[in-house]
Amino acid sequence: MATNGIINMDELDGEVVAECTxxxxxxxxxxxxxxxxxxxxxxxxxxxxxxxxxxxxxVSVGADSMRLLFRExxxxxANKLFFTSNSQPVVSIIEVx
Numbered sequence: 001m002a003t004n005g006i007i008n009m010d011e012l013d014g015e016v017v018a019e020c021t022x023x024x025x026x027x028x029x030x031x032x033x034x035x036x037x038x039x040x041x042x043x044x045x046x047x048x049x050x051x052x053x054x055x056x057x058x059v060s061v062g063a064d065s066m067r068l069l070f071r072e073x074x075x076x077x078a079n080k081l082f083f084t085s086n087s088q089p090v091v092s093i094i095e096v097x
Contacts (some may be wrong), residue, residue, distance in 0.1 A: 005055060005076045005077035005078050006074065006075070006076050007040060007075045007076065007077055008075070009042070009073060009075045012040055012042070012075055012096055014040070014096045014097045015096065015097060016094055016095070016096055017035070017036050017039060017095050017096065017097045018034075018035040018036060018039070018094070018095035019092070019093070019094050019095070020032065020092070020093040020094075021046070021090060021091070021092050021093075022083075022090070022091055022093070023048075023088055023089070023090045024049075024051065024083055024084070024085045024087075024088060024089055024090075024091065025088060026085065026086055026087055026088055027061075027084075027085075027086060028084065029059070029082060029083070029084050030082075030083040030084070031080060031081070031082055031083075032080065032081045032082075032083065032093055033079070033080050034078070034079045034080065034081075034095055035095060036095050036097055037079055038077070038079075038097070039077075039095040039096060039097045040075055040076070040077050040095070040096045040097070041075070041076050041077070041078060041081060041093060041094070041095055041096075042073060042074070042075050042092075042093070042094040042096060043068065043073065043074045043075075043076070043081065043091060043092070043093055044068075044071070044072070044073045044074075044091065044092045044094075045068045045069060045070055045071065045072055045073075045089055045090075045091055046070075046071075046089070046090040046091060046092055047070050047071075047089060047090060048087060048088055048089045048090060049085050049086070049087025049088060049089035050067055050068065050069060050070075050085060050086075050087070050089065051067070051068040051083060051084075051085050051089050051091055052066040052067055052068070052083065052084050052085060053066060053068055053074065053081055053082065053083050053091075054066050054081070054082050055076060055078040055080065055081055055082070056082065057082055059082040059083065059084050060084065061084055061085065061086050068091075081093070
């Protein structure tokens with residue numbers, strides 16, 4: 001994953017302070033801005049295609065280090081996430097503080 005703030009899911013502790021479910025559009029870029037600075041973001045691919053996610057704008061389809069498969073999760077400490085896909089997957093984003 002091309003991210004600096006990846007954290008272990010087992011180390012997450014806190015309350016859910018925001019939730020978002022978003023269907024991505026094929027070949028488009030979706031930018032998620034965290035509602036709470038310094039929150040940990042949990043991203044899950046809910047299906048219908050692979051998702052590529054990064055805390056950097058250079059996210060690209062085909063970059064295995066950025067790929068999130070069906071039902072895979074990623075926990076990251078970031079204020080902004082960038083998503084892309086060639087299909088129309090649904091992602092869940094949960095903010096924990």
